[in-house]
Amino acid sequence: METLREQMTFLLEQGLFDSAELLGGFLMSATAANSDLPPSTRAENMILVADALYGKKEYKRALNVYRQALLQCRDTRAALSEMEGIPQKVRTLKINLTVAKLYRITGYDRAATSAYRECLRQCPYVLEAYIALAELGVAAKELVSFIPQGQSKSIRASAEPFEAVRWLQRLADGHCSVYSHNYRDGLEHFNYLGQRFPNNVHVLLETAKAEQAMGRIDEALHNYERARQVDQYNVSAMDEYAMLLRARANVPELNKLVHDLLNVDPTKPEPWVGAAVFWETREDKLQALAYAEKAIRADERHTTAYLVKGSLSLSLNRSEAAVMAFRKAHSLRADLRAYQGLVRAYLTIPKHKEALCIAREAMKAMPYSAPALTLVGDVYAQNPDGREKGRKFYESALRQDPGYIAAVLSLADLHSAEGRNDDAIALLQRYLKTMPEEALHVKLAQIFAASCKLRESLSHYQAALSMNPLNEPAKKGLERLEKQMKGVDPDALDDEEDNEGEDADADAEEGEFL
Template sequence: MARCAALVESPDAAELYEEVVKLQPNAVEAYAFLNAARGSVAVPTPYVAGGEAYGAVQGLAVARSLVARLAYAQAIDEIQRLVRRHGNVASLVALQATCHYMLNDGRRAQALYMKARKLDPSLMVEMGTYADLLRTTTTDDNEHKLYELGSALLQTDQTRAEGWTTMARYLLLRGQLQEALAISWKAQALAPGSADAFYIEGVIQMAAVCPEEAADAFLKAHMLARNALTYRGIVDAYLACARYKDAFVVAKEAAELMPAHAQTLTMVGKVLSHSADTHEKAAELLRMALREDRRCADAVDALASLYAATGRHDEAIAVMDEFLAENPSDALHAKLADILTLADQLPRAAENYAVALDINPGNERARVGLNRVDRLMNPDAQHLQDGGNGEEEDEIGEPIDEPLPPSDQDDEMMLAMMRGEQGDIL
């Protein structure tokens, strides 16, 4: 029936073929039509059963199958083979970018995402993952980039989840957790099959210190499309809930799928670090993760935290000093400053709190830490309170230049559209 519908170019053909693929994932002919309908591969006719177009779609099916199995390096090889034979296709380049992101190669991933958007400015696939990369990248203008990407995606298609999940990330970076959460729910309502819509809810719930709710959201995302990010989200949420056995089961599964991956080794190491009996095993796994990838910031944080929690401050500081240059985030500078404070190295602690605030002026942990160190170093100094509200003033000196944020008018218009005050979106 689906094939007949395609031959007469019925508008129902894509939906029928999608049902075929759901029932039989290896139905490559159905996959060919489905991806052609979605614009994933440049197939010249609605249905092609042979030739170069069929080979391209078959190769894409192989690549996506590898991605589903978390075999990201092999997927990259398959995509590169397709690009060499069939030229640059935006969706292929974006999928390759996602594979690099899952392997913690953010720089390469961002370059490929930007290339994909140049090839097709209306591209939607993989853009939620691109937005997640921008959210986690330490740059001066990541808020700006997220806002621009979200605006472009919403202008392209407001009925898909990608634009909404991108704007949810933008609001999260701005500290507007309730608004971000509402947008994530809107994305879920519009696209209940979007894993990213549930994943970003999990991220927001973790930021709001609601780990049980975060675990539920991450699990829903994982059921729709498991990847390295959903595994990490579930493990972190379970650890925050003190569900260590559940966290270990999930981390072990991820490590079996990606045995030489720094992030999965880190997951297992983080779980084991919560038991005194397995501290050394945890440290060994975390060091192994850093041998695999020196840019695994999560492993640096976890190993330093493990040493600091067991009173081995000098070893914790040594770990941070060794890897911080390759992971220059505000969070890690603040973590190092915390450890330096515990080790009574107050001048260095103040210096690192200040660096954290240079990177991210909104880092409340660094601001509070800097004021605390300042009091410890200058116990007789008079510390000002701001505006009579009991909060300490930021005392790091000259104001830090920040990129211009979107205007208030732009924000109001975007928020109005998100709340359903414009258009027909629920």
Template structure:
């Protein structure tokens, strides 16, 4: 029996779970036939078999055996308990290693942890949390505290999650995910930095520059705190420092790209997402964010390649399904896109970008109430500019102007120096004739706050046009074009000139826009309309061939589905 247990332990260590389970079956049968075996010996056999089942992803079977093992352990006579089922304090070192090797050293808290993992694997988070909380605080290992912290976050107990993540950092100051999670939970950078060993360790003391030895960790914590407090520019400064010290670091590249995307620097974000793919082409993290950037370029072929690659790497990840939804949305197949968003949510109910995507799709399908629900969920998972913008657009579409204004003001309060937040308030005011003057002031304030934020410029130009001040709109756009030659400014000017029947000027600006960005979809569609106008054809008349447009191109793309 002892030889079989040793061999089974060896198989588990090697990850040969099928053979381990088969061997364990014989061990359990032998244990049942031998009435002289102690309950603790039977318990260890069950735990070994349960470990094999867990390795095979048969979580419910493993859960059943772990529970039986605990019952067996508790059934051990009192005189055996001291040696058979040792106290958690005595078995602490074995709990750290995660091994249950001898019949005389079963650690009940380690088994409880494994039971919690089984519950988590079958998405029973409440049961997992209950099991983990049953482990006394004094003997909780680092992995137990980290798992507990994540469970608290999933179930919405943010205060408890914060305490658990703090405990993780007290046990080991290099649990980087704890810094990131605490930053997202709103813990100040000053407190996070206090967990960093400022020269206490022997390695750091031996360094000529002890502070610099951990400076990077401080910048990482501060960078994430800046981003989660909506101070994206400071966040980018921290990530830029990290990027220089750690070239081609995947995490830094992705975080830099996401921060750039948050402030509208799409080209810079695209560059960093592409660089991240070059560093690790099999990485799936943030693939959905990358897809959203590609959508702004209307690059269907590139999106198709990305989704095809991601599906081949890991089709269980929510990022992959959101990226798929982005692809189908770009193809104007919005209902198809919505089915992929639902797949993403089923894969991970806490995946925020899936709800953002669902909200945007619902809005485009005139399902405003559904959009509000989706954006609210995204907002509850993490507040950022996109969730605020989505909620405002959804409320305006219903329309519920008071609710939209409330959300926009909340965004401005959360991001007091943010040009996009100021623009968002302006967008709500201009929906009513009486609020247009206030809206203009917010647009102008946003432009002063960030002269490079073109959304505010374009919004103010639209307001000028709505108030029949076309000349002011043209002058504004031309003034910005002198210092910021952007394709979006050319497109807006072309649209205004076309509406004013100045077709040659419109044609010139459409051509300029396409020379800067051949993938600018608005410029391509506007140019098509303009050409019809110049030929004396009504651009709004239905084209019989329109429905068949692009079929040849689709066949060449080699769709992933």
């Protein structure tokens, strides 16, 4: 390919534009066939072809190739400026869709919304436009108005006139429900689509993501696995799957997943997010952070990469960096994990006022949501004067969702902070009867240890580690417990720990918070 580029440059210098264009056709074919080429090289090749067309005075063709080169360079503002110069009347569907994406990337959401609407007017089956408009907050009723209502001959001849387009309405409703944090309704729509279109990868992934947001981890894992079986070369949402594999301590499968994703397409952000998650399981958080940043370089709008970077930054006691990462994730998509990350980061600085503001925003965005109510409770519970308010929010969260584990854990922490360890133990034991979760075992072990009931504490730490050998709080808690059982002060620092100084204190504080 380098020879082709050199010869084409020579032809252009000699003014042999016809020959340069012919050779450029072969250069573009070679470029398209090589998936490993960086965007900058692709752009340079396109510019050579555009120069040849310009030399032949084929200005429209040259302008089109120059625009493509700008997009490859990710100079979105320059590309947008070029695209805006095209009159509305002559814009094709492809141009309108490109303009919509560019508007969104550059932060012009209102203009992006208008452009996506125009795409649906031109073709009501541009599914990515429905999804983008749902993300931009357009109501489901408006999206449904773009769907054809039985005008075609094939639909009129059908026994069920609207059945042919009902699935499209369900798809729009499902995405609108999910992006408005109504995961239960979203899941209902995607389950309907899953029955109508078995083994559809998009539907399987959206179902899994909705289940993941609702805390149904095993169901979500099952649907991610089904999506992998249907299409082993799919990369989309596989970083979310990687995070669930880590949560279930399935390191061999996580390792295989990351290896497969990197072989499929290393230019996408998902394989590098998966690599970050894998290296976190290996307790190499600096390497994990490097991979998270590589994912961001691959796609600066990939929300999951910022969530992982924020979480890793927090674990490395880099609270300000965590705030920046979670804030970026929040600006891209204000979902629960972004809210939770921001609150955690602000509380570790500590900035209680900012944390409370974010928690209240989450509650406003997700009214009557147990996670949002718990988040507000967590902020209040940090201050002894606000513990009563915190308790009310936790109890309210459990009324909304009696099985929400985070609220149970936070309420148990509150009981313990107020010296009511017996109440905390009773609460956790009651929930363990119906929900044998590792987090409940860890919290119960911690409170038993604080109550000097060491044998009971040991039993629950072992139970947690049998469920997840990578459970970091359980491993640290067990090490501390073993010191207590040997009669050694667990708070006494070794020489190595003493050298770490403030970092060790910060780790302990963060562990307590998490």
